[in-house]
Amino acid sequence: MPRSERPDIRERLLTGAAEVLVANGIEGLTVRRVAEAAGRSTMCVYTKFGSRRGLMHEVFAQAEASLAAALAKAKPIDGDAALGLAAAYRRFAKRNPAAYALLFEHPLSTLDIDDSLRRNAIAHILTQLTNATRAGADGPGAGQVDAAASGGDEQAAVAAWALMHGLIAAERTQPAPSGGWESYYLTTIGSTAKERL
Numbered sequence: 098m099p100r101s102e103r104p105d106i107r108e109r110l111l112t113g114a115a116e117v118l119v120a121n122g123i124e125g126l127t128v129r130r131v132a133e134a135a136g137r138s139t140m141c142v143y144t145k146f147g148s149r150r151g152l153m154h155e156v157f158a159q160a161e162a163s164l165a166a167a168l169a170k171a172k173p174i175d176g177d178a179a180l181g182l183a184a185a186y187r188r189f190a191k192r193n194p195a196a197y198a199l200l201f202e203h204p205l206s207t208l209d210i211d212d213s214l215r216r217n218a219i220a221h222i223l224t225q226l227t228n229a230t231r232a233g234a235d236g237p238g239a240g241q242v243d244a245a246a247s248g249g250d251e252q253a254a255v256a257a258w259a260l261m262h263g264l265i266a267a268e269r270t271q272p273a274p275s276g277g278w279e280s281y282y283l284t285t286i287g288s289t290a291k292e293r294l
Contacts, residue, residue: 107145109135114156118195123203128152150209157210160196161218164189168225174283179229183261183286186222187279190265201262223254230254260286 113134117126128149132139146152164186171178171185190197200218205211264282274281 106135106137106141110137110142110145110152111155111159113137114152115159115196118156118160118199119193122195123199123208126153126156126208153208153210154214157199157205157208157214157218160193160199161214161221163193163196164200164218165221168222171229177287179226179257180283180287182225182229183257184279184283186261187265187282194269197265202266219258222258223251226254226257227251257286260289 110131113136114126114131116134117130121130128139128142131152132142135141142149142152146155167189168182168185171181173181174184199208200215205215261282264278264285268278268282276284
């Protein structure tokens with residue numbers, strides 16, 4: 098097989114893995130299904146990724162890169178960059194439920210994925226929250242999620258992320274509150290942060 102095809106095949110396998118994740122969920126994410134989705138043999142998966150573990154690590158990294166891209170496009174809400182980031186985080190969870198579950202909910206050990214990858218993904222979210230808070234601290238509308246991560250305080254950033262994550266989990270299992278989940282999500286995050294001022 099020519100060298101020029103190798104990156105293309107690897108990319109096709111990762112595209113196939115993303116398709117399987119969407120269509121079959123995390124439980125359906127198997128080497129066989131990924132190979133079938135990419136129109137390749139299972140041996141091709143092992144050749145490109147070394148093992149099932151190697152493939153799963155790459156699938157996780159791909160999901161994290163998708164979330165990072167979504168958050169990079171976040172727009173401030175009422176001048177508040179951190180609140181805009183929180184809204185973008187929720188949109189990603191709603192549009193990519195299987196990828197979101199892989200990143201933050203599913204037991205990684207069942208996929209032979211190292212837990213350090215999840216810790217790193219959460220650390221990136223906390224850094225982005227802190228950076229968005231600092232960016233919004235001098236602008237109009239500062240003080241909503243800004244207070245939840247003020248001064249780069251890691252505990253406050255963790256609390257803000259935990260609130261975002263908890264509200265998304267509630268949205269998946271509970272009836273919508275008056276006004277709908279999006280409004281409730283943003284209002285709750287904003288008002289909770291204001292109480293810390």
